[in-house]
Structure formats: structure tokens, C-alpha cells
Amino acid sequence: MSNVKGIAGQDLRHESAIKQVTGGADYTDDIALPEGALHAYLGLSTVAAGRIVAMDLSEVETAPGVVGVLTAKDIPGVNDISPTGRHDEPVFAEDHVEFHGQALFAVVATSRDAARKAAELAKVDYAPERHVTDVGEAVKAGYPHVTDPLTLRIGEAAKALKAAPNRIKGQVRIGGQDHMYLEGHIALALPGEDEEVVVYSSTQHPSEAQHMVAHVLGVPSNAVVVNVRRMGGGFGGKESQMNLFCAVAAMAAKRWGVAVKIRPDRDQDMIATGKRHDFLVDYDVGFDETGRILAVDGEFAARCGWSSDLSGPVTDRALFHADNAYFYPAAELRSRPMKTNTVSNTAFRGFGGPQGVVAAERMIEEIAYALGRDPLEIRKANFYGVHGDVTPYHQTVEDNIMPRIVEELEASADYQARRAAVIAHNAKGGMMRKGIALTPVKFGISFTATWYNQAGALLHVYNDGSLMLNHGGTEMGQGLNTKVAQVVADAFQVDVDKIRITKTTTEKVPNTSATAASSGSDLNGMAALDAAAQIKARLVAWAAEKWGVAADTVRFADNQVHVGDGVFAFADFIKQAYMARVHLSAAGFYKTPKIHWNRDTGQGRPFYYFAYGAAVSEVTIDTLTGEYTVERVDVLHDVGRSLNPAIDKGQVEGAFVQGMGWLTTEELWWDDEGRLRTHAPSTYKIPLASDMPKDFNVRLAEWSENAERTIKRSKAVGEPPFMLGISVFEALSMAVASVADYRECPRLDAPATPERVLMAVERLRG
Missing domain, CATH: 3.30.365.10 (Aldehyde oxidase/xanthine dehydrogenase, molybdopterin binding domain)
Structure with missing residues (x-):
């Protein structure tokens, strides 16, 4: 050694x-400001959709400490920060607003407090228009797609569904999620000679921020430098969303020739920046008497918000993971990236993959309840390698270790005995019911936009x-x-x-x-x-x-x-x-070698390899209130030959808890006027220490080694374990189903808040 x-x-x-x-x-907020530095703050729209009739900023401009105001007409370059080049995301709205919270202007003042107070003095007249905030309503209203949808096909799904001896149609609603990074968005711009500007920012994508700032300023990229020492969390929320703040700081710095810093408070951060996409998934699954899936048809509609942002690749990846660990001999999967009058949703840990996996697990759950079987049996019957190994996007699964992962975890977590004990407990009746579930994850690793690799x-x-x-x-x-x-x-x-x-x-x-x-x-x-x-x-x-x-x-x-x-x-x-x-x-x-992808045909090898994992979760619910506790969680996760086992284990633990929070307590809610009402820690509930599993056991599959020539034969660890939190969601479902003796699938929507759990219990009890 x-x-x-x-x-x-x-x-x-x-x-x-x-x-x-x-x-x-040291974070961006800790950088000592040069003498004479100014502060910027955004002024946001107060309607969800409408034409700007008039915008009076005179009181803003004359407020104490205000140096000036920036609007769309002050942009020296292009009024666009769209990360995919669709030119549908202006820095500042010009004559029309698309969501409640869209940036209209920026106040620049001698202090942050002065800028913040002044921004409230704007007088804006709107001609309101119809708005839609819900993805289901957007579909019904015939709202457009914000980007091109994708279809994946393998086999003849319609024909196979018609021939299947058993068939279930259903729908699952999967909620969004706020990133809730400890450090919010922030940018500090320092003007330099000629066209030069240096931007310090909390961004996951410095090169994109550099190019966006250059476009907005109308200068070449070599005039812009973006620096990042560290971030206080990102989770995808700082991949494209920082573009707005970097652009505003840079514009102001060049306009007034001094350093300018912008840091929104938590409310404005949550209102003005994108979330995880929520989905409405309609599924049609055909299967035989053994539980083997014969065909799947799925439509994945997503609330994308007012502009495309990264919704195209996010909804693509949802389809890539709609199979999870299961072979579909015939499938047709379609994305519907719907426009809504809400903040434009963006990247989030898993990048659409978790929503696809939830849909896959819901279909497994449906089959299990229909046949009166343990969902784990249905999972095993459909794993890749049992009947086939080609995905709906026509990539062959070559490195499948899922059966070994599940076998080891099933034994080490004593799953069978504990499931029997849970069923015996529920058979006694009473208000406290238990549930247990073992769910797997197979997650593809690589950017699906090949050039990013x-x-x-x-x-x-x-x-x-x-x-x-x-x-x-x-x-x-x-x-x-x-x-x-x-x-x-x-x-x-x-x-x-x-x-x-x-x-x-x-x-x-x-x-x-x-x-x-x-x-x-x-x-x-x-x-x-x-x-x-x-x-x-x-x-x-x-x-x-x-x-x-x-x-x-x-x-x-x-x-x-x-x-x-x-x-x-x-x-x-x-x-x-x-x-x-x-x-x-x-x-x-x-x-990255070997990868290729043809979006037009829906075929290729978008992923270099797959990471695997599985989790067993046991829960207890109170059927009188819908409240619940997570009693025990056992995780076995594949990181290949770990570069640092201590850090990797921490990533698995953190991902699991964040995934559990997404599916249980974290709820985004817009009111009838299109206002996000869950815009602060007081109204948006992330998991607390008290929500942690009472018994939390996480192991890495130490025997695993990446079959591909990755760095030291390791595997990625950031996103794959996020989906292991689905085991909590499935365990809650079992606990709810027990009140009707497991005769039907409870069809819980996510997040499974105590209110939703209670409503599901009452529905099953009739």
C-alpha cells in the first residue's frame, strides 16, 4: 500500500x-469591494402575463442613494441570455411580460438596501392577458411547446399494447423543486480597460456566463473574464440562471465605471429563478401474467415556464430514464415541453432523469398491485438482461450489475423478513400503518449534448x-x-x-x-x-x-x-x-469517447456508461393525519472504484435526502394570479434533521469497477443516488394501500405531503 x-x-x-x-x-459575497462600489437590485413584474402599457421609473431614479436605472433600452449588445441560442429570454422585458417575477429593470445605488427599497417605487401599468401556470391546464389550453419535443421508439408499441393480456392506463403528477442552495445568486463585476470586464460569480458554468455577458455588452468573449472560487451549493440552479445576474452586474459596471455587485434576497432569488420541472405523465403499460412488461406508451408533459432555457435537454433526459432499470421490448415515449406563465424551469440534480424514473416505478407498482405481487418481484422480472438489453434509445446496456446490487441489498437489509413483518403489522389494523420498498436506479452518465463532453x-x-x-x-x-x-x-x-x-x-x-x-x-x-x-x-x-x-x-x-x-x-x-x-x-x-446521439432518429449511444444503485426504505404513517416518519433506510450504491470513498458516501447520503425531500415535503405552489407563494424557507419545506431516517445505512459497492476507461475506473456519484429517495415514496404508497388490503395502487402524486397521504387513505377507505 x-x-x-x-x-x-x-x-x-x-x-x-x-x-x-x-x-x-471565501465566497463571492466575501470579496472586499473596491472604493466607490455600487449595488444593483432587480425590479420584477407584478402580473403573470400582459403588455406593458407604461413604466414610470421617476420615483425610482430620484430615491435616496440611487445612481441610475438600467432597462432594455440601455443594453449595448443583445437583449438575450438564452443558454440554447433560441433567443427567447431577454435580460429585461421590453413590451411584454410572461410571468410574475420577470425582470423589468435594475436599480443601481450606493447600497444594497437603497437599491432594494427603490425598486419597490416603480409604477408599471399593464394590460393583463390570460395566463396559465399549471402544466395540465397548458395542455388543455393548447399552449405551445417552448422547444422541439422528442419521441423515442423501439418495436411496435401500439400493436404490442393491443395484444397484451393485461393493460393499465394511468397518470402521475410529479412536482417541481427549488434548489435551496445555502448561498444564493450573486455577481460582482469590475470594469477594466477598453471593453474588458471581470466578473466574480457563483456559477456552475463560467464559460456560458462569459459568453452571455459578452453578447449583452456587444463585445468579444476575450474581453470578459469570469471567476469562481467556490459556491455554497448549486444543484443545477446555477448552471444557466446566473446569466441574468452576471449580465446586469457587468452592464452596470461598464456604464458607471465602478465595481457593481448584485445579490437578491432569498424571496427574489426564488421568485425570479427556475426550478426542477414538474411533470404530468400519462402512461399505458401492457404486461403478461408473470408481470413482464410487453409494451409501454408514455407522454411526458412538463411545466417549462415562459422560455426554453434548458427544457429541451431536460425533457429529453426524462425519456432516456423512463425505462429506469427495465427492458421494454416495445415502447413509444414522447415529451411535451409546455410553455407556462411561470419562471423558466432549469437544470436540477438528475436533469429530468428522476421524473422519468418515477414514471417507470409507478408502472411497476401498478403491475404489482394488479397481480397481487411484491413490487420487487416485478422489478426483478423486468431487469435488463432477463429478456433483453437494448434501451428505447437503442443503446445496448453492456455493464449491467443491477441484479447483483439488488441481491446484495435485499440480503443485507433483510428485506424479505421485514416486508413480512410490515404486512403482519398492518394486518392487525390500527391507525399506524407501515410500508417498505426496494427500488433500483440505473442512470446514464454523459451530457446528451455530445459537445459538452x-x-x-x-x-x-x-x-x-x-x-x-x-x-x-x-x-x-x-x-x-x-x-x-x-x-x-x-x-x-x-x-x-x-x-x-x-x-x-x-x-x-x-x-x-x-x-x-x-x-x-x-x-x-x-x-x-x-x-x-x-x-x-x-x-x-x-x-x-x-x-x-x-x-x-x-x-x-x-x-x-x-x-x-x-x-x-x-x-x-x-x-x-x-x-x-x-x-x-x-x-x-x-x-469522452464512444458517445454519439442522433436526436432526429432518436437513436445512438448518448451515455458512456451507467451507474447503478438500490435503496430499501421503511416508513410509518398516521392514517388519521397523514403524517409519517422514515424509520430505516439501507442503500447500496455503485461508484465504481471510488476516487474518495468518504466524499462519495457523503454524496450518496445527501442525494438520498434531497431526493426524499423532493418527493415528500417540498411543494411549489402558485396562486390564481400566477404568484409563487412558496418563495421563502418559511413557506417551502426542505428536509430537516428531524426528517432524517432514524436508521440510515449507506454502503458503496466496493467490488465495482467501471468497465470503461474512466478516471481510475471510478463512476459518477452526484446525480444517480438522488433517485434512491423514490424508495420512500413507494414505501408510503404501500402503507396507504394497506388500508384497502393492497387491492389497488394508491396512485400517490408527488410530493406525497401529509395532506396527499391523508386524502389517499380516505379515498381508499371510501
């Missing part, structure tokens, strides 16, 4: 952990033996920088404390992809490894020539470099290489 501290595969504390818990970690890194080895790395990923608490540092430490076989990873900046690594799609370590770790390999190759060639030894006798180990029979301390070796003018810097690059 290596004596080198902190290399890949070892447990290592998050590099910012101590700073974060002691308050020493690339990354760069810049590595320097200084002549004292210390190393500095810059890569295109962003650190948002997930431990990316720690893992990538471990990769570099492993490559040179030096202690990880010799590696320093600097802030993400567009002036060092250009054209980066968002840190999203669970690809941060996969992409940036490989780019960093490529840079390290280039430098090592130069060092090996130089050492072999200098000491007259074979290249294969030059080895890096234990903070030393072995050259033939000689041994040098790493720092001494590097010093000699520097004196010999060996180039000690490299730009690394990586692009």
Missing part, C-alpha cells in the same frame, strides 16, 4: 471542510516541487477539487498537500462545460491526468538521457523519483529538471 498521503482511492477530508465550518472559506486543465510544477492546477470544473461543495487534486497527487506519487487548485477562471481554461451531469470528476479528472502525463513524459525522457538509463527505470513513488539505482526527493528532482530547462507546464484535454 502506498505511503503517499491523499492519493486517488483514499479517504480524504474535503479540502475546504475546516474553512467552511469555521467561516474561513470535453474538459481542459492547466498544470504547473514549480521549481520547489509544488504543483498548481486549474481546471474547468467548479467546486460547489461536492468535493470536485479534492478529487482532482488526488488524481494529480496519484500521478506524481506526491502527498496531496503539495497540490493547490486555484479558482476556476475563463482566462486559464477556455470553452469549459458546465459542472453538471455528474461529469465533473470524469471530465476534469481526465484532463488533469492528461496534463500530468505530458509533464511526466518530459521528465522521464530527460532523466533517462541525463543518467543514461532506460526510460522504464524512471519511476515516481513515495514522494521520490527513482532513476535506475538512484533515488531523488521529488523537489530535488524537479529543481534539477528546471535547471536543465525542462518544460514543467502542460495544458491537458479530454473528450
Whole structure:
């Protein structure tokens, strides 16, 4: 075993952990402002849809501390921050508003408080128009799609459904979710010479923010630098949504020639920025007497909001995961990305995949109740590999370890005995009912937009033996920088404390992809490894020539470099290489191999590999109130050969709880006037410490190794375990079903709040 501290595969504390818990970690809000800095704040629309008849900002402009106001007419470049180039998302509305909370203008003042107060003084007259906030209402009203829908086909679904001996049609409503990052949106812009501007921001996608700012200012991208040291959480909410704040700060900074900072309060953050898409899924499933699925027809309508944002790829991915871990011999799956008069929904952990998986599990649940069987039996009967291994998008599942994952978890969690005990408990009657469920997840890893599957890194080895790395990923608490540092430490076989990873900046690594799609370590770790390999190759060639030894006798180990029979301390070796003018810097690059996707045909290999996992959850519900507790959760999750087991386990735990919250307590609600009413922690309920499972057991599948050549044969961990929270949702369903002796599927909608649980209980009791 290596004596080198902190290399890949070892447990290592998050590099910012101590700073974060002691308050020493620097975020964008901690940057000391230059003298004369100003503050911006947004003015938002107060109707859900309508024409702007008049906008009087005179009282805003003359309010105490106000320096000026920015509106659409003040934009020097293009009034558009659409991340997909559809040109449907202006920075500021011009003559029409599409949702309650749309940005109309920005106040710039000497203090944040002054700007915030002044923004309330605007007088705007509207000619209100019809608005729709619900996805089902949008479908009925014939609202348009915000982007092109997708259809996936395999086999002849209509024919197979007609021939199936059993058939069930149903509908499930799946709620949205607010990101609830601890650190909200924020941007600080510093004007430079000529066209230049530097923006510090809490964004997952610095390159996109750079390009959006450049477009809005009407300057080339090389005039804009975007820097990110770390974020206080992101979860997808800072992938595209930060564009607005970066653009406003940059415009104001260039307009007044001083630094400008914008930081909305939590209410405005939640009102003005996108959420997880909520879905309305109609399904039609055919199956035989054994529970084997023969055909599926599914329509996935999503509340996308007023503009396209990332709704196209999000709704695409929902279809990609509508099979979850199950083989459909015949299927037709259609997306309906519906326009609504709500904030434009955006990326969120899983990126549409969780909604697809919920639909798959609902169909399994329907079949199980119809046949009077344990849902786990139905799951096993339909796993990939039992009857087929080709997905609805025509990718073959080659790395299937789901049966082993489920078998091990079923045994270690004592599922069968506990299920029997739950059924026996419920048979006694009474108001407290129990439920238990084991649900799997198979999650594809890669951006479905193939060009995003690339990354760069810049590595320097200084002549004292210390190393500095810059890569295109962003650190948002997930431990990316720690893992990538471990990769570099492993490559040179030096202690990880010799590696320093600097802030993400567009002036060092250009054209980066968002840190999203669970690809941060996969992409940036490989780019960093490529840079390290280039430098090592130069060092090996130089050492072999200098000491007259074979290249294969030059080895890096234990903070030393072995050259033939000689041994040098790493720092001494590097010093000699520097004196010999060996180039000690490299730009690394990586692009994911094998992947390809043809959206027009709905066929290809969009994913490099799959990550697998399973969870068993046991719950107790109070049938008089609908309240419930999560008694025990057991998780077995596949991360391949882990880069850092401690961090990966933490990611699994956090993802599970966040997924559980999405499906149980987190509810978004718009009133009849189109106003989001759950716009603060006081009205939007994320899981608390008291909501945690009483007994929470998480294990990594230590035997797993990625079959593909990923970084150290690891697998992505950010998104896949999020869907394991579905086991809580399914367990609640079983507990509800017990009041009618499991004769029918309760068809709970998500989130399964206590109110919904109670209504489902009362409905089944008749």
C-alpha cells in the first residue's frame, strides 16, 4: 500500500471542510469591494402575463442613494441570455411580460438596501392577458411547446399494447423543486480597460456566463473574464440562471465605471429563478401474467415556464430514464415541453432523469398491485438482461450489475423478513400503518449534448516541487477539487498537500462545460491526468538521457523519483529538471469517447456508461393525519472504484435526502394570479434533521469497477443516488394501500405531503 498521503482511492477530508465550518472559506459575497462600489437590485413584474402599457421609473431614479436605472433600452449588445441560442429570454422585458417575477429593470445605488427599497417605487401599468401556470391546464389550453419535443421508439408499441393480456392506463403528477442552495445568486463585476470586464460569480458554468455577458455588452468573449472560487451549493440552479445576474452586474459596471455587485434576497432569488420541472405523465403499460412488461406508451408533459432555457435537454433526459432499470421490448415515449406563465424551469440534480424514473416505478407498482405481487418481484422480472438489453434509445446496456446490487441489498437489509413483518403489522389494523420498498436506479452518465463532453486543465510544477492546477470544473461543495487534486497527487506519487487548485477562471481554461451531469470528476479528472502525463513524459525522457538509463527505470513513488539505482526527493528532482530547462507546464484535454446521439432518429449511444444503485426504505404513517416518519433506510450504491470513498458516501447520503425531500415535503405552489407563494424557507419545506431516517445505512459497492476507461475506473456519484429517495415514496404508497388490503395502487402524486397521504387513505377507505 502506498505511503503517499491523499492519493486517488483514499479517504480524504474535503479540502475546504475546516474553512467552511469555521467561516474561513471565501465566497463571492466575501470579496472586499473596491472604493466607490455600487449595488444593483432587480425590479420584477407584478402580473403573470400582459403588455406593458407604461413604466414610470421617476420615483425610482430620484430615491435616496440611487445612481441610475438600467432597462432594455440601455443594453449595448443583445437583449438575450438564452443558454440554447433560441433567443427567447431577454435580460429585461421590453413590451411584454410572461410571468410574475420577470425582470423589468435594475436599480443601481450606493447600497444594497437603497437599491432594494427603490425598486419597490416603480409604477408599471399593464394590460393583463390570460395566463396559465399549471402544466395540465397548458395542455388543455393548447399552449405551445417552448422547444422541439422528442419521441423515442423501439418495436411496435401500439400493436404490442393491443395484444397484451393485461393493460393499465394511468397518470402521475410529479412536482417541481427549488434548489435551496445555502448561498444564493450573486455577481460582482469590475470594469477594466477598453471593453474588458471581470466578473466574480457563483456559477456552475463560467464559460456560458462569459459568453452571455459578452453578447449583452456587444463585445468579444476575450474581453470578459469570469471567476469562481467556490459556491455554497448549486444543484443545477446555477448552471444557466446566473446569466441574468452576471449580465446586469457587468452592464452596470461598464456604464458607471465602478465595481457593481448584485445579490437578491432569498424571496427574489426564488421568485425570479427556475426550478426542477414538474411533470404530468400519462402512461399505458401492457404486461403478461408473470408481470413482464410487453409494451409501454408514455407522454411526458412538463411545466417549462415562459422560455426554453434548458427544457429541451431536460425533457429529453426524462425519456432516456423512463425505462429506469427495465427492458421494454416495445415502447413509444414522447415529451411535451409546455410553455407556462411561470419562471423558466432549469437544470436540477438528475436533469429530468428522476421524473422519468418515477414514471417507470409507478408502472411497476401498478403491475404489482394488479397481480397481487411484491413490487420487487416485478422489478426483478423486468431487469435488463432477463429478456433483453437494448434501451428505447437503442443503446445496448453492456455493464449491467443491477441484479447483483439488488441481491446484495435485499440480503443485507433483510428485506424479505421485514416486508413480512410490515404486512403482519398492518394486518392487525390500527391507525399506524407501515410500508417498505426496494427500488433500483440505473442512470446514464454523459451530457446528451455530445459537445459538452470535453474538459481542459492547466498544470504547473514549480521549481520547489509544488504543483498548481486549474481546471474547468467548479467546486460547489461536492468535493470536485479534492478529487482532482488526488488524481494529480496519484500521478506524481506526491502527498496531496503539495497540490493547490486555484479558482476556476475563463482566462486559464477556455470553452469549459458546465459542472453538471455528474461529469465533473470524469471530465476534469481526465484532463488533469492528461496534463500530468505530458509533464511526466518530459521528465522521464530527460532523466533517462541525463543518467543514461532506460526510460522504464524512471519511476515516481513515495514522494521520490527513482532513476535506475538512484533515488531523488521529488523537489530535488524537479529543481534539477528546471535547471536543465525542462518544460514543467502542460495544458491537458479530454473528450469522452464512444458517445454519439442522433436526436432526429432518436437513436445512438448518448451515455458512456451507467451507474447503478438500490435503496430499501421503511416508513410509518398516521392514517388519521397523514403524517409519517422514515424509520430505516439501507442503500447500496455503485461508484465504481471510488476516487474518495468518504466524499462519495457523503454524496450518496445527501442525494438520498434531497431526493426524499423532493418527493415528500417540498411543494411549489402558485396562486390564481400566477404568484409563487412558496418563495421563502418559511413557506417551502426542505428536509430537516428531524426528517432524517432514524436508521440510515449507506454502503458503496466496493467490488465495482467501471468497465470503461474512466478516471481510475471510478463512476459518477452526484446525480444517480438522488433517485434512491423514490424508495420512500413507494414505501408510503404501500402503507396507504394497506388500508384497502393492497387491492389497488394508491396512485400517490408527488410530493406525497401529509395532506396527499391523508386524502389517499380516505379515498381508499371510501
